[in-house]
Amino acid sequence: MPRLVIDDLQIEVPEGTKVIEAAERLGIMIPRFCYHKALGSAGACRMCAVKFIHGPFKGLQMSCMIDAQDGMVVSTTDEEAVAFRRQVIEWLMMNHPHDCPVCDEGGQCLLQDETVSGGHGLRRYPGRKRTYHDQYLGEFIAHEMNRCIHCYRCSRFYQDFAGYRDLGPMQIANRVYFGRFRDGPLESPFAGNLVDICPTGVYTDRSSRYKARRWDLQRVPFLCIHCSLGCSTVASARYREVVRIEARFNESVNGHFICDRGRFAYPYANLADRPRRARVDGEDASLAEAVRAASGRLDQISMNAGPDAVALVASDRCSLETLAVLKRISREKGWRHPAVFPRPDLEHKTRRAVSRLDRRLAVSMRELESADFILAVGIDPVHEAPMLALALRQAFREDAGIVVMDPRPVSAPFDFDHVAIAPAEIGGCLSRITEALSALQADSAAQGKETRRPEAAGPLRADLDSRIAGIVERLRGSRNPVIVCGTDIVRDSTPDRAADLARLLLQLKARPCLFFVLPGPNSFGAVLLAESPGRSFSDVVQDIEQGKVKALLVVESDPFKNFPDRERLERALDRLDLLAAMDYLPTSVVGRAHIVLPTCTVFECGGSFINQEGRVQRVEPVHEGGIPVHQVSGGGHPPRVFSHEVPGGEIEAAWRTALEVAGYTNARDNLSILKIMAEEHPGFARCRDIPTSRSFRVLPDAGDRPPVCEETGDRAAPEAADTLEVVLVDRFFGTEELSGYSPVIQNADSEPLVFLHVRDAEPLGIAHSDWISIALEGGGLEVRAGVSAQMAEGVLVIPRHRLLEWQKLGPVPAQIPFGRISRAGKE
């Protein structure tokens, strides 16, 4: 550990630490533009010059390029260094345009800060400024190349860190240009990070273009709820409107960056058609009146038809507070326990995944980056958990081997071996890997032999056998393997089988090695709070049809989005005596509900969420709620008369309104909710002791044993050769509920494609991007086909896209005969 002196302060740092980093640990911020902790050093900007007084280096050197070494004495305030840095700033400003007033970076600009702190105020150079043409880089990012100072951060992030190739440097010397070869949307789903990473205003956020200055914003450390990973963000609001989301550094979750879905999904909170007024039977009402109406009618129905006739529906975007309150009131009122998951299989898989995860097994996303072999099963990282793809990319950059076992045409910013097999085969493959590995282990323990090949079990293909053998070998040879397992498309038993393999690896390697991806931001919490066995929404629909359920209270959930049979759902909802909806989105359920109780988004009331590794993360509200000022005023100036009441400000968090509906009027403060949470699950008791800014994991020391009975009701692989198995999947944009409401994401989204394998498409005469029609009982679906050779055969991959009315298909069958799929005449 080298020990060095910086500005008369001594510090000991790990080997390989740069001097600039060592100084930062002492609290000395050496000015920099090109150096970034995640991207490393480039030595491009010359801004971090310091004077080396003693030690192996002497004189003026770039502190980002030199490793801290023993005996160094460094001065950051030496006259020569200060003069040099002042000179550098003046050079950088030679070509920088005079446009700070109309630049969105103004007020949060590193170049601005360092120009001011360097004391450079007047331009001495009389020559002309260099200019560039700008490019259209898509709906998310505005490009203004005149402002560039050539620090190379953008290309280093975009190409090296994130692994996409379509943005980079061109030209030489003073003419270097950062952009694409020609105009067009950036291909990377992480491109939004260019906004954060650019030290000046070359890349700015188009979604918040010209909306506010940093110093005016209400900024709060926040949490992303657009997938199960729970990345850290900073949310900013102004005039009751959320205007910007930025990435926040989190050591154990997302590192420095976030994905574009997390960054640009926020406009759902600002929608003009968000439910802001309570409604009773189509008439506007005050929140108190609507709560009274809901409360009265629910009580009436539970009195007449029994409390069992009232069912609660929630979703995995509900906060932990809401879920805990719903559990409490359903228990005390005798109502049906909230159904959180749309399908029973999703509920089952999430439950299995959560119960098998424990402290020794769970890997955080940052730990994943240091794995040397990763087996990802049943997951398309970019689409289901985008930041996972970036984490895998970092592992890949450190030479980790990655195998993805998935039927979809997976594309990711790293090289991987794609084992394209149908969902039904994944579990079998995992079991065989586990068996082979444990057999090898037993052999080598008994006789020191390591030559036994895994035996082919079952009717799987021969090439698959060799690939499985390869995976077993690589698992054996790796120091730190990790199993990543999705829960969306896999069969019911697959999470268990992944956990079995992870347990074995834990025995062999003594390192945590299991990473699940769950269906939604709070799926983990929903399962912790669920009764066992849990009920899904499809059970509720069945009970409505049988007349057992008369009233439905839908809390922050849109069954229309997820329920696979729209007509059946509509018929069922029409049978209800009471449909009450609590939501902050203008969903279809809100549109048809008898009683609408608007609620706050997480930006307005905060909340707790548990991510896929069991990490409880809590956030405070960003602003107090209410209708955004520019919506109240219709774009003009706000009302001139002062009022104590905020328009739309009576809306409360879902858990408060739910408590009120249930008749608990005196338990609605923040302390009582912590108490309720702790009572509903002992793991949440720590919420009371730990400040909101800190997260903690609710994981048992040892997870469930493997289930005694291995027999699960897995759906078998399609037997008949003339059918395709339907796999409904998530997509980066368009399938996640909240981001689907964001206009900027709607504009940026591309057309959804239904994928099938080349060998399945050829006999049907379907080529890539042809229109096809899929005929079913519930009607037809016309959609563009994607034809790929990089996917499993016998599978039809349909995204649950907002524009694709897959719910209209009727009860989506597991299999579709080839005869039902044909080329459509549409062009």
Add this chain to the structure above:
Amino acid sequence: MAKEESSIAKTAAEMVKGLAGSYAVTLKHLFRKPITEQYPEYKKPLPARSRGRIILTVDPDGDERCVACYLCSAVCPTSCISMESRERDDGRRHAAWFRINFARCIYCGLCEEACPTLAIQLTPDFEFCKDDILKFVYEKEDLLVNHGGRNQEYNFYRHAGLSEKGEKGTHINEKPPVDVKSNMP
């Protein structure tokens, strides 16, 4: 005794002198031109830089100069300026609304000093009485004038180099844009 008498005489002489002097001044001013202005019948023209009511000026093209950069509202010591910036349909940055509460304003002129586009300017108009305090709240339409104020020439967008107003490389002191696909130096 004689000493006493001489001191009394001296004092008397001083008194007479003082009286006569001040009468003389009064007498002199009786025949001078008066400097009192008959306000409000007569309004004296004030220096152009005196600090009174605030206006928002326009650039030589006739478009509003304000780009809603928030510097004036940031610097305002009484927080009497508020606005909301937006992107106008033509891509230009502008204030969707802009409000100055003159009931709070102390006419310090810091906003004018901070303004990078010379949009906000203080005028010599200092007479500011209203019968209702709400009438002191001026909106953008009340503040906008149709001239450039003290500087008729300055046009921020001629210097800023944004493509919203004029092609790249055509603004003041700019080189033609770099052709990134050419190898010529």
